[in-house]
Amino acid sequence: MRKKWLGLGLSVILAAGIAGCGGSGNNGNGGAGNGKSDGSTGAPSAETGAPIQLKYWTDDRHDQEYIKELINKFNETNGDNIQVELTVMSENYTQSVDIAFSSNQAPDVLRLKSANTSEFVKKGYLAPLDDYLTDDMKTEFGSLLIDNVNRFDGKVYSLANTGLTMRLVYNKDLFAKAGIEKPPVSLQEMVDDAKKITEVGKSEGIYGFALNFKNPKQAFDRSIREILSLSGYQGLGFDLKTGQFDFTPYAQVIEYFKQMYKDGSILPGAESLDIDPLRAQFAAGKIGMYLSFSTEPGVYKDQFPTEINWAGALAPTLDGQIKGTSEIVSAGTWLGISARSAHQDAAWKFVQYMYGDEVLKTYHEKGFGIAIVPSIVEQAKNPEIGGMEGFLVGEHDSLWPAAPSVTPEGSTYADAFFKYILDGGDLKAVTADLNARYNAALSKAVEKGEITVTPDPAFDPSKPQGE
Template identity: 30%
Template sequence: MKWAGSKENRGLALTLALTLGLSAIAAGCGNNNNGAATSTSGASPSANEELTQQSPASEGPKTKIAFWSHQSNLKDKMTELIDEYNRTNTDGIEIDLNVVADKYNDVLSLAFSTGEGPDIFTITGPSSTRKMVDNKWGQPLNDFITDEFKARFLDGVWVENNNVIGGQIYTLTDSASTMRLLYNKSLFAEAGLDPEKPPTTFAELRDYAKKIKEASGGKAAGFGLPMADGYNIDVAMLNTLGYSAIGLNRGFDHAQGKFDFAPYKPLLELFSGMQQDGSMLEGALLVSADQGRAKFAEGSIGMFGGASWDPGIYAGMDIGFDVGVAEFPTIDGTAKGKSSIQTGSGYMMSATAKDKEKTWKAMEFIFSTGFMGELVKQAGGISLLKDIAGNPAYQSDLKLLDQFQINDDETVWPPFPPGLKLQGDAMQAVFIQVINGQRKVDDALADLTKRYNEAFDQAIAEGSYTRESYTIPGFNPLG
C-alpha cells in the first residue's frame, strides 16, 4: 500500500488521479432522505445493455438475498437494476433491497444482535468493518474472491486494518472519497467578499462567516455545522482540517504510534469562536446532515462541508445560486499535512448468510460493470473499479463533480486504529461540547488523549493488533 510519508509512495495522489481521471463513486456515503427502511417495489426494467441481454430467469423457487444499504440517494437506481436482475438472472436468486436512511449503523447493529441481520450490507468505513469482524458478523471473503475478480480493482485498495483484518478481506471497497468546502457565491457577494476568493486561513474563515451573517441580517448562517450526528464534525473538521491544517489522522500520531489531540486546539478555537460570534448555524444540535444540506441548498448557509458524493445529492435539489468549491483553509495558509483520500466504505457479506455461495453470486452482480457503472453515472465521485474508472460510458456530468477529483495535495493516509473500546464520549461528541462552550478546550483535548491512548493500549493488550502496525518512524504528513 502506498502511504503518505513513505518515500517510494509519495506519488500516490498523482497516480490515483491519473488512473481514476474523471471517474465516479460507485456508492456515495451521504443521505438525502429522512425515512425509515424501504424495500424494492416494481420498477420499470433498466435499459442497461449488460443487464437486459441476460437469459430469462430460471423457473422454480428462488433464494432470497437480503441486501441493506445506507445510500438513499441511489435507492431508485438500485431498485431499477435489482428488479431487472431478479427478473432475468439464471442463478435462482432474488435480491431484496432495504435502504435505511436514518441511523443506519445503529439499525444494522440492532438487526444483527437480534439475529435478523441482512446477507449483504454496505459498510461506512474502517471502524464499521472492525466492529462487524469483532462481533463475528462479517464473512471473510478470501475463499470467494478469484484472482480475476481481485484484478478488477485499482492498486492499493486492500489495506490491513482498513478493509482487511488479519490478512482476510472483509469489505469490498467500492470508492474513494474526497472532501471540499462548499460556499454560496451570492452570499459572498452580498457580504462584500470576492466570490472567486474563498478563505485560505482560519482567521479569514471566521471573518467571512461573521460578515455573511451580518450582511444577511441574521437570516443566513456564515458557516453551517449540523451537530445532530457526528457526520459533519467528520466532514468539516476531522476528515478535512484535521489532516491538512493539523497534520493528524483523527488524533493519531503515526510517527509516535499514539494519540495526541493537543494540536487540535486552534481548530476548536476557530469553531468555538464562530459560535461565540453568532455566525454558526442556529439550533445546530438538532440539525442532521441531510437537513444541513437542505438549508445550504435553500441559501441559508454561507459555507458548508461537502464530500465527493454530495454533487449527486445536490443534483436533486433546486439551488438558486452559484456554488463555489474550494480546499479547506489552514491555520496560516500553509498545510501541515495532505488532505485525505478515503477508501474504507464498501460492501460486506454476513457471516450468518444461509447460502453463502448464492450470496457471493449476488455480490458479484453488485460489483458488475452494469450495476456499479450505472450507480457511478448517477452518483458521481471516484470509482475504484478499473473497468468503470475512466470509462466514458459511466462518466457522470454532475455539476461540481470535477472539483472533487483527486489532486496532488491529497493522499491515502495510514489507517486509524479501528474498533477501540473507548470509555466515555468519542471525539465527535467532545468537539461539539467544546464548540458549544460546555467544556474548556485544553481540558477536553487532554482528556481525549488520555482516554484514546488507554483504549489503544487495551486493544494491544487484548491482541487486537500491535503498536508496530500503526507506527511509522519519521512519518511525514506532507510526504
C-alpha cells in the same frame, strides 16, 4: 488526472506494506455458487418456486436512485429467482445493524465503510469472500486489498469501489452578497466569512455556516478531519509519528468552531440537524458554507435539486498554509455479506453483479464516488455533473495510513469537543483527558492483540503515500 491518481493510489498501498493480489490461499476457482458446502448458504435455485429474498441495507442516500435502478434490473434479469429489497437507513446505521444482528433480523448484504468494517468483523457480522473471488476479480481488485480496512487476519470481507474527497461546499451568491471574493484558505478567514454572511443574511434566515451536529462525530469527521489533514495532521486525532493519540491539533480547530458558535454564525438548531435537512437548507440558499464529501454534487442533482450557484473548494487550514494532503476516505470497502445470512450464495450473486465493470464505471461517471479500481479508472470518464469539478482528485489529495479505532471509557472526542463548543470549559483539560483515555484504550487493545501500532517518526504529511 485519472492516470496520475492511479499511480498515486498504488504507491500508497505499497508504502503501507500492503500485499498485492491474493486472498487467503483459496484455490482461485471462486465464482458464484462455490461457497460453503454444508448447505447453510442457501444456494439459489430457479426450481424452488418461491423467490429467494435478500435484504440489502445501506446508509448512503446520495446514490439511492441509481442503486434502486440497479436492484430493479438485477431482480428482473438474474435468472436465479433472487429478489433484493433495498433499505436506506438514517444516521443510526451502525446501531441499527447491531440491533438487527442481536435480534436475528440481520440483512443479507451490508454497505461497509472504513469506519465500521473493523467492528463488524470483530463482532462476527461478516462472512469472508475469499472462496467466492474469481481469478479475474483477484487481479482487478487485488492491489487494493488493505490490511485492517477490507482484509483482516488474511481474509477478505469487502472490495474497493470508490473513494471520497472532502471539500468546503459554499454558496457563491451568498459569498458575493457578503463581499467575499473567494473561499477561505485559513480558519480565521472561515470564521470571518461566516460572520459576514450572517450579518447580511440573518434577516432572511441565512447563516454563514452549518454542520449536522445531531451526530457530532459525523459532523467533525466530514469537516475537522479534512482541515487537519491539509494542515499536516492525521484527521482523527492519532499521531502517526509517535503511535499515540494527541488531540492537541484537533483542539486548535475546535476553538474556531466555538468562535463561530459564539458569533451566532452557525444555523440555529444545528445541534439537532441531520445531514439531509442541512442539505435541504443549503439547497434553499440558507447556508453560506459547510464541509462534506464528494457525494454532494449527486445530492444536489437528484435528491435536493437546486438553482443556487454553489461550488466545492479545498478546506481551509489552521494557518492558511497547506502542509499536508487532503485525505481520500472510504477508499477500501463497499459491499459485504452477512455471516448470518441463510442465502450467502445468492447474496454473492448480487454482490458480484454490483461489482461489475459497467456498474462501477457508471457509479463514477454519475458522480457518486471517485473510482479507485485501476481497471475502472482507465475506462471511466470524468463525471459530468454540476459542482463535481471542485471535488475531483488533484495534487493535494491522497490516501493516508489507517488510524487505529479504539473505544475509550467515557465520552468520545466528538462528544467532548462538541460539549465544549456549546458550554465552554477548560479546553486544555478536555484535551488532556481525551489523550489519557484514548491512549489507555489503545494500550489495552495492543495488549489484547486487537491492534498493532508501529510509530513512524519519519512520516511526512505532505507525502503520506511515501513518494
